[in-house]
Amino acid sequence: MKLLSKVYEPQKVEDKWYSHWVEKNYFHSEPNSKKKPYTIMIPPPNVTGMLTMGHILNNTLQDILVRKARMEGYETLWLPGTDHAGIATQTKVEKELKKKGKTRYDLGRENFIKLIWEWKEKYGGIIINQLKKLGVSCDWERERFTLDEGLSQAVREVFVDLYNKGLIYKGKRIINWCPVSHTALSDEEVIHKDVNGHFWYFKYPLKENNNEHILIATTRPETMLGDTAIAVNPKDERYKKYIGKTVILPIVNREIPIISDEYVDKEFGTGAVKVTPAHDPNDYEMGKRHDLEFINIMNDDATMNKNTPEKFVGLTRENARKLVVKEMDNLGLLAKVENHQHSVGYSEREDVPVEPLLSHQWFIAMEKLAKPALQVVNEGKVTFNPSRWIKTYNHWLENIKDWCISRQLWWGHRIPVFYCKDCGWESAEKTDPIKCPKCNSKNIYQDKDVLDTWFSSWLWPFSTLGWPEKNKDLDYYYPTDDLVTGPDIIFFWVARMIMAGLEFKDEIPFKNVYFTGIIRDSQGRKMSKSLGNSPDPLDIIAKYGADTLRFGTMLIAPKGQDILFDESQLETGRNFLNKLWNATRFIFMNIDDDDDFSKLTIENITLSTPEKWILSKLQNTVKSVNDNLDNYRFNDASKDIYNFTWNYFCDWYIELIKPSLFAESDTVSQKEKKSSIFVAIYTLKTILKLLHPFTPFITEEIWNSIKNENETDLIVSEWPKIDDKLLDKEIENEMELVMKIITAIRTIRSEMTVPPSKKADVLIQDDSEKYKDILNRNSNYIKSLGKIENLTIDKRIEKPEMSATAVVEKLQIYIPLEGLIDTDKEKERLKKEIASYEGRLKAVQGKLKNPNFVKRAPENIVEHERKKEKSYLESLELLRKNFEKLG
């Protein structure tokens, strides 16, 4: 037996147990034909990442599922890993370089990649170690990285396959260009923000008549340098006469046609639109329709290129804009400027406006892949929790656009397409060719671009298991069971994984998806570095321990709703774990050194009322925890355990057994005491099991101090089974009455300010003798918990002159309070009580008086209301009588 400190100190136990679990290899999984597999693939955090509250929520949920499955006897695999995070990682290392006054171009591609690998080896493990602090039970022997050799092979296999199927193609399109990272982005990597900009009204002079102008409005004046037409709606009477004519593009002095196109909205702006086909997606479409010229006016960094007049070359977008406006003004062609709010696309990573740019990029044709992915979710083969995300998923997939997968970066999977300079051969290859297979020339080279990071992520559920090789792992663990992730990456990741799973494995990648909420600060703002409102989870762990962070988060995280996080909310969790700790201490204090419980079982001991009651309540709790966890209701499950432990086990059971524990020693009470303690230990152990997935450290610590020698560590112990024989509704009802009586007595004492140190006498009148047996059986408990000196229970009791009264069902309770009673106060109290019952009675009678209710409501409901009515009437009668006696 251990001497436990008065307050639980997580810092002393957490690291110890984590090392112990790892040493014992409990997290490791191997295919085992005798067991069913249970598999979760971690959403791989960015290798550059630091642990955030989002990770805490996400990984705690996964760990709960995994630890429970492990205890339930599944062969459990939680496979961890990190993502190479193309842009994020490259940017980070480039910033380091910049401090030394260098760029990646100074190093060259090969050396730069080498440098990132060095950086990865040095810092890439940080987030993994942070996760370990949280207690996650991942199989670290199977840790993967998206740029690992195996995963890279999977990427290449997939690319070649899609290329050969014609689903990957190279095309010239308007794409989102990030002028800071100098790369194309997918549509999903662009965030639209509403910005307060301007509408500039420009006059473009007609060639045919220099004094005549056509007025256009634009939010981006600098793009006029690339204008190749003016468009109007064919039905617009105002402009009909201009169609087919020509204007002179000011500043540039280029002749451009006036065309008509249905796209133009007559009502918007001036009804005439400048057309810049190389810098706007809509203009691009118009340009194609009308065979316009495509003039790219920008360099990769969004400065003006030599396709613009000399004074603009080299200017940034912003400066070019200013100069255009100024020049137009000087030329007298700036008609007016208006404030105008509009939406601008920003690069998700760099937070700068993206530039729509005409460029050669690689794309995946998505439509064919989307169809089966839609089907499996809508047929319920893959379930979404909460299910409302299905709509979001459907909407995206039904309107899917081709995925731009090439990035002009160096860090990532290089596109495995090779070209021959001599004969023009082009092909996607699984391994690097040495010479051109067509003309034998060695003059071949590989495409310079790398793939979007998500191109490796979408293969994660099977690439991590060794695909494309066929092996036991893949057969055994795939498809996986649950995916836990945020709804913000439903398009980036979830949908694409489903598509990839179906296309390459011919099977769904996971059976269920649980979408977490998003953790926000106490004012509802998204947590972000720039706002500085994101607490460092490691600081919290240092302060409260990982268990408190985990349990506290679970308590406040309802299914799929966003969470407003405030550190003070964790105190509930901390206090609870301390409560559990102290309940354990109490049990230890009442175990004698020579006690031996090893031969005792629930079946072979004599159970008295509190034991039967707590065991019955325990069965209900196990049932409810199971049910809630099966439905991903983590916060309900954590509340089940919280309420059972605190409100039933600590507040009532432990208090109820105290008399037998403290009783003078004789053989009978010794036996009773032993049963009480045994059941206390049994219950505590079950609580530890239920709680272990939520708070692994404290439960393992307590478990190891209390377990029998032949028992395993808690992490691999057996999940509690429900024992129907221990369910006892009658005992629960009996205890409920006893608890009501005790509470009524306590209430009187408190309201009459009788200090707990002062023992009182209590008389209970049981007129009908309906409760005779129950009262006799439980009189000791009532005496003990009600702090009663003499308890008299009888059929015929006259109300003592100076006494306070209470009514519990048909029982009259009297507490003589000579000298303490304040008649007015007592009257007030009774009045309130009567009013309360009258209110209830009114509600019940309202229902019962309604003939339709009696006729149409189910019988058990009507019956229940009748019982309530009867009980209220009886109580009211007694209360009124007592009230009258007070005069």
Added chain:
RNA sequence: GGGCGCUUAGCUCAGUUGGUUUAGAGUACCUGCCUUACAAGCAGGGUGUCAUUGGUUCGAGUCCAAUAGUGCCCACCA
């Protein structure tokens, strides 16, 4: 413009298929307690037009519709 959430006690929020709850928890608050597990505790207390308005139903916080406020996602309006 379309879609999806949210609105319940001072605060933060639960409330799963409508009926054992005249609506619950934590926290804050009030009263009394260092009662030999725990003051991070114990006992007691009350706190609400469940956003508004209609509808369905014997019965609505719960289902439906509209309205208001609020948040998020998607969408090419120059």
